[in-house]
Amino acid sequence: MSRYADAARDGDGRVHHTLAETESAVAERLDGMSVDVESMAAVQNIYRAANTIRNHLEQTVLAPHDLTWTGWVVLWVVWIWGDIETRHVAEEAGISKGTLTGVIGTLEKRGLLLRRTHPDDARRVLVALTPKGRKLMNTLFPIFNAAEARVTASLSTTDKTHLATSLRAVVAEVDEF
Amino acid sequence: MSRYADAARDGDGRVHHTLAETESAVAERLDGMSVDVESMAAVQNIYRAANTIRNHLEQTVLAPHDLTWTGWVVLWVVWIWGDIETRHVAEEAGISKGTLTGVIGTLEKRGLLLRRTHPDDARRVLVALTPKGRKLMNTLFPIFNAAEARVTASLSTTDKTHLATSLRAVVAEVDEF
DNA sequence: ACAGTTTCGTTCGGATCCGAACGATTTATG
DNA sequence: CATAAATCGTTCGGATCCGAACGAAACTGT
Numbered sequence: 089m090s091r092y093a094d095a096a097r098d099g100d101g102r103v104h105h106t107l108a109e110t111e112s113a114v115a116e117r118l119d120g121m122s123v124d125v126e127s128m129a130a131v132q133n134i135y136r137a138a139n140t141i142r143n144h145l146e147q148t149v150l151a152p153h154d155l156t157w158t159g160w161v162v163l164w165v166v167w168i169w170g171d172i173e174t175r176h177v178a179e180e181a182g183i184s185k186g187t188l189t190g191v192i193g194t195l196e197k198r199g200l201l202l203r204r205t206h207p208d209d210a211r212r213v214l215v216a217l218t219p220k221g222r223k224l225m226n227t228l229f230p231i232f233n234a235a236e237a238r239v240t241a242s243l244s245t246t247d248k249t250h251l252a253t254s255l256r257a258v259v260a261e262v263d264e265f
Numbered sequence: 266m267s268r269y270a271d272a273a274r275d276g277d278g279r280v281h282h283t284l285a286e287t288e289s290a291v292a293e294r295l296d297g298m299s300v301d302v303e304s305m306a307a308v309q310n311i312y313r314a315a316n317t318i319r320n321h322l323e324q325t326v327l328a329p330h331d332l333t334w335t336g337w338v339v340l341w342v343v344w345i346w347g348d349i350e351t352r353h354v355a356e357e358a359g360i361s362k363g364t365l366t367g368v369i370g371t372l373e374k375r376g377l378l379l380r381r382t383h384p385d386d387a388r389r390v391l392v393a394l395t396p397k398g399r400k401l402m403n404t405l406f407p408i409f410n411a412a413e414a415r416v417t418a419s420l421s422t423t424d425k426t427h428l429a430t431s432l433r434a435v436v437a438e439v440d441e442f
Numbered sequence: 443a444c445a446g447t448t449t450c451g452t453t454c455g456g457a458t459c460c461g462a463a464c465g466a467t468t469t470a471t472g
Numbered sequence: 473c474a475t476a477a478a479t480c481g482t483t484c485g486g487a488t489c490c491g492a493a494c495g496a497a498a499c500t501g502t
Contacts, residue, residue, distance in 0.1 A: 110345075113345050113346060114345055117344060117345050117347075118406075121406070121407065122407070123410055124410055124411075124413065124414040126417075126422050126425040126426055126429075127410070127413040127414040127416075127417045127425060128410055128413055129425065129426075129429040130413075130417050130420070130425040130426075130428050130429050131318060131413045131416065131417065132429075133428070133429040133432035133433055133436075134311065134314050134315050134318060134428075134432060135315045135318065135319065135359075136359060136432070136436055137311050137315070137432040137433075137435050137436050138311050138312045138314075138315030138316070139315070139359045140359075140435070140436045140439050140440070141308060141311060141312065141435065141439065142312065143460095144439045146460095156460095156487070156488075157488095158487090158488065158489085159487090159488095167294060168287075168290050168291055168294050169290060170294075173450095174450090174451065175449090175450075175451080180282070182312075182313060182316045182317075183488085183489075183490090184489070184490055184491075185450090185451065185452085186451090186452075186453080186454090186489080186490065186491075186492090187488060187489050187490070188451090189451065189452055189453080190452095190487075190488070190489085191487085191488075191489095194487075194488095206450095209449095209450080209497075209498070210450090210496080210497055210498085211449065211450035211451070211496070211497045211498070212449095212450060212451080212497095213450085213451060229295075229298070230298065230299070233300055233301055233304070233305055234301075236301065236304040236305055236307075236308045237301040237304040238438075239304075239308065239435055239438055239439050240303075240304045240307050240308065240435055240438070241438060242434045242435065242437070242438045243307070243431055243434060243435070245303050247431055248303040248304060248306065248307040249303055249306075250427065250431075251307050251310070251311075251428065251431045251432075252303075252306040252307050252309075252310045254420055254424055254427075254428045255310035255311060255313070255314040255428075256284070256310055256314075257419045257420060258314050258317070258318065258416060258417055258419065258420070259310075259313055259314050259317045260419070261415075261416055261417070261418060261419045262317050262318065262321045262416050263317075320490095323490095333457070333458075333490095334458095335457090335458065335459085336457090336458095350480090351480090351481065352479090352480075352481080360458085360459070360460090361459070361460055361461075362480085362481065362482085363459080363460065363461075363462090363481090363482075363483080363484090364458060364459050364460070365481090366481065366482055366483080367457075367458070367459085367482095368457085368458075368459095371457075371458095383480095386467075386468070386479095386480080387466080387467055387468085387480090388466070388467045388468070388479065388480035388481070389467095389479095389480060389481080390480085390481060
């Protein structure tokens, strides 16, 4: 991750502490406390992996096309669903509607998508890709998908499927509220 | 996720499209393209799960104590490692050093940690928790860990371990650059 | 009909977030 | 020993990010 290109490294060039070092430090600090180690490790690794992947894909795939991660996700959602209401875009993209207003503004300024008022409900706003936006997605998606394959290359197809299944279960669990 | 409390829901109260609906829409849009579906699903679910967990824990655990997710992570790193240089905090927390300057400023203003110049190198800055910060972590960590257990409750211990292992492999793969 | 409620997208304040540029300091080199 | 190169934390501009508050529009019940 070149984001940390100027970060200090240990003598042997490592960026992070090793797993053993970290777990040892954690165990020392948590000594005597009742800790669910497996749940902690699961949650921490989900977040770290998500961050690592996001930063990597932003750099290698998105930045050359002047796209942020969120901009890409919004573009993706609109590409897949086409002519979608903004509140649904926010749900699918996983961002608040307040944030979406700004992101759509940015993408609209670049001519990648368009806003228009819903014909049956003047409160709602429909979003759709412009031809320029569609062309960008047709170009960029294969590149993005290839990068997705690269970052998960160390997992077998079965591993990836199991991974996705477990993560869906977590999301479903949290949504139970 | 009360973050979407005012989001539109379908007739049966669902927030998201179902998996089948989404996959059908994706398949239609991607028809004729060569797509690595498993890699795509893996990456998408990693990111969605991370976001879902973050938002949930921010709300239920962190917000009552006026902490952001990033603030919590930084506090955690300093708690575990104690008397650590800021550049290492940035690495462990997964944020840029520029961001860390602001976050540490916020936490320092609240009296949760302290900055001091490294005795052997005036460029470096050491960070450590204040007694108030340590007290907060002692109170908050058990609550946070219990919430981690809840969000992963649908997974067995073995599932969680396999999940963490797969995610570590992804991170290691990306770090190969 | 029509006042009260709900549901839209937008706006706002404040906190992150990044990369690039910057001064200050330390290390490397001739 | 003095100059160059590398490394540190900070600052800056611009884009997200959220929750709360807002006005507009649509719905609700009477």
